[in-house]
Amino acid sequence: KAVGKILSWNLWTPLAQLTYGAYLIHPIVIFVWKLGGREKVTFRLLSFLMDLVSITVVSFILSALAALFIEFPISALLHQKTQRKRKDEYASLITTEASECILEGKTSYGSTGNGYGGSSR
Numbered sequence: 001k002a003v004g005k006i007l008s009w010n011l012w013t014p015l016a017q018l019t020y021g022a023y024l025i026h027p028i029v030i031f032v033w034k035l036g037g038r039e040k041v042t043f044r045l046l047s048f049l050m051d052l053v054s055i056t057v058v059s060f061i062l063s064a065l066a067a068l069f070i071e072f073p074i075s076a077l078l079h080q081k082t083q084r085k086r087k088d089e090y091a092s093l094i095t096t097e098a099s100e101c102i103l104e105g106k107t108s109y110g111s112t113g114n115g116y117g118g119s120s121r
Contacts, residue, residue, distance in 0.1 A: 017071065021063030022056075029059045 033055055034041075 017067055018060065018063050021066055021071070022059040025062045025066065026055065026059040029055050029062065033058075 033051065
């Protein structure tokens with residue numbers, strides 16, 4: 001129960017997006033970092049740790065920039081488009097339902113059972 005509460009925190013969503021972005025970007029960073037140089041590669045623990053930290057930091061910075069300038073704006077646009085589409089569908093449903101009631105001579109409508117919960121008059 002306590003684990004479920006901790007895992008349901010809203011803090012995890014941006015952290016998960018950032019981590020996933022770093023996961024996608026890090027192979028490119030490693031490729032540029034390691035294969036871009038023309039020096040002889042030797043293994044030293046200190047240089048390995050410096051490369052590890054540097055590649056991790058650069059990957060997370062690039063992931064944050066990609067999220068800010070690509071992922072979030074596109075997500076906002078898609079959200080606006082889907083909200084507008086839902087409003088249009090709902091308005092169309094209410095208009096159609098009202099028209100049918102007028103043609104049939106009913107004075108109330110809204111109980112279609114379709115999940116939209118129309119309005120009663």
